[in-house]
Amino acid sequence: MTEIRCVFTVIFIIAGLFFMTSSVIGILRFPDFYSRLHAIGLGQSLGISLCCIGLFIYQGFDTTGIKILLVMFVSMLAGPIGTHIVDRVAYKENAKNADEKEGSGC
Amino acid sequence: MKFNLGNFKVNGSPLTCFVELSTFVFIIWLLLSGNEDPEFLVMGAGFSLLTAYVCAPFLTVKNEKSGKVFFLLNVNIFKFTAFFLWLLKEIFLSGLAVTKAAFKKSDVKPHVIYFKMDYENPTAAALLSTSITLTPGTITLDVDDEGVFQVHALTEATAGGLMTGVMQRKIAALYGETCSFVPLTQSEATDISAAAG
Numbered sequence: 204m205t206e207i208r209c210v211f212t213v214i215f216i217i218a219g220l221f222f223m224t225s226s227v228i229g230i231l232r233f234p235d236f237y238s239r240l241h242a243i244g245l246g247q248s249l250g251i252s253l254c255c256i257g258l259f260i261y262q263g264f265d266t267t268g269i270k271i272l273l274v275m276f277v278s279m280l281a282g283p284i285g286t287h288i289v290d291r292v293a294y295k296e297n298a299k300n301a302d303e304k305e306g307s308g309c
Numbered sequence: 310m311k312f313n314l315g316n317f318k319v320n321g322s323p324l325t326c327f328v329e330l331s332t333f334v335f336i337i338w339l340l341l342s343g344n345e346d347p348e349f350l351v352m353g354a355g356f357s358l359l360t361a362y363v364c365a366p367f368l369t370v371k372n373e374k375s376g377k378v379f380f381l382l383n384v385n386i387f388k389f390t391a392f393f394l395w396l397l398k399e400i401f402l403s404g405l406a407v408t409k410a411a412f413k414k415s416d417v418k419p420h421v422i423y424f425k426m427d428y429e430n431p432t433a434a435a436l437l438s439t440s441i442t443l444t445p446g447t448i449t450l451d452v453d454d455e456g457v458f459q460v461h462a463l464t465e466a467t468a469g470g471l472m473t474g475v476m477q478r479k480i481a482a483l484y485g486e487t488c489s490f491v492p493l494t495q496s497e498a499t500d501i502s503a504a505a506g
Contacts, residue, residue, distance in 0.1 A: 242411065244446075284439070290461065
């Protein structure tokens with residue numbers, strides 16, 4: 204039983220790390236400021252959630268496990284607010300998008 | 310006996326909101342302490358009631374147009390859990406789309422989409438914009454008083470998933486709203502904002 208739990212834990216954490224890696228690749232490759240924020244959101248929501256789900260499976264359903272789920276829920280609640288504020292400020296300050304400037308963007 | 314909570318006014322019964330909040334705080338107390346001594350539980354219950362009494366008026370949000378006041382936690386927890394699981398599935402699917410775009414650059418077509426969803430409860434609008442931002446590939450840029458959402462989308466696939474209106478209708482059902490989903494073009498959205506002044 205413990206082995207099966209460990210297998211699922213490893214699968215979920217590797218999936219989370221895969222999404223975090225592709226988030227970094229996205230930050231480097233996407234053309235402009237707004238697109239890079241999308242890449243950051245990928246690591247923030249999917250990467251952290253999958254890692255937390257993996258740790259929850261490893262820990263089992265007790266007070267520590269529920270605290271891990273609480274961490275996941277709070278990070279999902281707080282992450283978008285930061286993304287939205289950064290994006291809104293850039294939008295109000297007219298940061299350039301990909302059509303206006305080739306290359307490095309922003 | 311009349312139950313009075315100072316200046317606390319809400320659409321519905323203030324007592325229900327108070328009970329909901331104190332139960333929520335007490336459950337958090339139980340989870341974080343993990344202690345089951347009777348005197349400890351009594352102390353926790355007392356502090357939950359005190360915290361709920363002090364904090365309940367702060368957890369309300371007012372609709373500026375109709376003047377109704379809504380309580381933040383006033384939502385069916387089972388429906389909310391179902392919505393949350395559905396949202397996790399959506400996050401996973403659009404995460405795959407953004408990952409594909411990170412490796413295949415021709416998929417990236419950043420553009421802004423507009424739609425109108427005029428909720429009466431401001432909590433529903435907040436939940437919708439947070440869910441949109443939480444889903445990779447879409448970020449809410451702005452929501453105005455007329456309920457016009459401006460959403461920045463990374464690829465055609467993530468934009469198409471949002472413009473079917475499934476998420477908007479699910480949130481409307483969650484809060485018992487009756488408004489309908491209207492996709493807009495950029496010029497229509499500008500017209501609505503200009504008409505509202």
